[in-house]
Every structure is written in structure tokens, then in C-alpha cells.
Amino acid sequence: MKAVVVENYDSIDGISIKEISQPGIAAGEVRVRIEAAAIGFVDGLKVQGLYQTKDPLPFVPGTEFAGIVDAVADDVPSFTPGMPVIGMARSGGLAEYISVPSAALKALPGQVAAEAGASFQANYLTGLYALSERAYLRKGETLLVLGAAGGVGIAAVQLGKLLGARVIAAASTPEKRAFATSFGADDVVDYTKADWRDTLKTLTAGHGPDVIFDPVGGEVALQAFRSIAWRGRHLVVGFASGTIPALAFNLPLLKGGALLGVDLAQIQKREPETHARLIARLFDWLASGTLKPVVGKVVPFENFxxxxxxxxxxxxxxxxIVKLT
Structure with a gap:
């Protein structure tokens, strides 16, 4: 089968599609023929060996995928060949086939395309966990989403609206701000402008955002915290800017604010009941059409x-999204 193979931690240009053996099926596993795989910021870091943990070489990148069940181990009764599924794994998504434990898969509602399924689980679970379980976002509160046009940012915009918040989307270009508005943002700010905090102050009538969803980091994160409402909650989701900010401890004191970490990789391990409850809620929304995953640009496998x-x-x-079939 064909797969993207990382043999050395390298630049994106240094990796390529190779022929490797199709994976077998161990006890408790399901083999999936992959139709679409999602690429996130973390995937790029992993390929270059820049992420906080390193995958052993060689490896196939890609953690999120959607496809069709190809084969099932004898001890797995919950999946059958031909079923559409989505899944998450440590790696292996950028390949024609992947074998994973059955617990890593969820049935994909028939009306949901593979591209949408592949872009669903990580972003929307991160967003819902952050907003509902860490920040306890309440109906009527104001949510500021930094990097609002990215994968996890646009998920936070949609989820914030579903939870009853007023959503202000912060993004760096007119195209990105229009994109966030098209998915429900009530207002937008351009955080590349020197006076963007003045705009935010005007939009919130001097109150500031009650919750800040921050996958960006860097200087914009520090400036956002300076504008937070009294008893506001700042969610640290990631550092897409490439810079991890250092916050002076007097700021949380003066603002009565809280800095809250959000790490998707630890939710299932440390809070399994919460993880199961949130996944069930998300899939109910997905199946009913209440929540429609945002699909970004789709590229063919050879253009990964x-x-x-x-x-x-x-x-x-x-x-x-990388489309394999």
C-alpha cells in the first residue's frame, strides 16, 4: 500500500510517499481503508521532530482519519466490513490502510462526508472540553477566540454559539475574519492592528471577554489577557505563533483571572468519564445536523x-484535508 513515510526528522520537502506493507489485524483491531485524513499544526511539528514527544522512526504521520472498515478481528463484534468510520491514532493516518484498536473508532453517520468526519473529532473535542469543562462558559458570556479561522479556532466559534455565548473572532486577515463570521461569529477584531484592544474594549462596552480561547500564544496572547474581564478565564490551547508567552503573575492578580491549560492528549487518560460524555454529546450533535464540521482545503494524496x-x-x-480516494 502507499503511505507517507517519515524516515528522518526533516522538512516537509524531505518526506515522500512510499510503498509499504499493508497492516495486519491483531486481536481487538479493525483495519480501515482510509478515504480522508486531516492535517493539523501538531502533525507538521511531529514530522520535523519539533513536537514535545517524538514518534519512533520510521513512522507514518497523521492522527485523524475517516474511511471504510476493511477487515475486523474475530473478537470485535461492534464493527463490520463496509461501515463508514472515523478514528484517531498516535500516527498512521496518511496511508491507504490503518489498523487500530476498535476503541479508537466511531461510526460515522451516513450523511456526513469522509472529509467532514476526518476534521471533526480532535478540534471539536478540544473546543468542547475547553469551553464547557475548563472555562465553564455560560450562556450570555462573551467569548474571544484567537486564531479563529484555524481548525480548532473555528470549532470554538461554532461551539461557543451552541453554548449560548456571544463570540468575538480575532483573526489576521479580512478573508479569515469573513470566514469566522460565516460560521457564526458575532463580531471580529484584527489583532495585527496596534489598537485592537481598543476595538475589543468598545465591542464589550469596557467589560472585556469573559473567556479567551487561545491556540495562538505569543504576544497576542499576552495582550488578550490584559483585556480579560474580571474573573475571566484564559484557555491555553496551543502555540501556533511559534512562541510560548511568559505571563507576569501580577496580571492574574489584578484581573482576578485564571489561566487554564487544555491538552487533548490527556483527557481520555485522566478524565475518562468526561471524555466519554463529551464524545457522546458531540456525536449527537453531528448525527442530528446541529453541528456541521468545517472542512478546510482538500488536497489529493499526491499533493500532501x-x-x-x-x-x-x-x-x-x-x-x-488530504483525500486518499
Missing amino acids: REAFKTMQSRSALGKM
């Missing part, structure tokens, strides 16, 4: 580098 480079340049609108 384009997906990585678009993420690296921070020009993506929504999540990048």
Missing part, C-alpha cells in the same frame, strides 16, 4: 505536502 505547508504558513481556513 501542500496541506503541511499551508498549516505551517498559518494561511489555512479550517482544517486541511
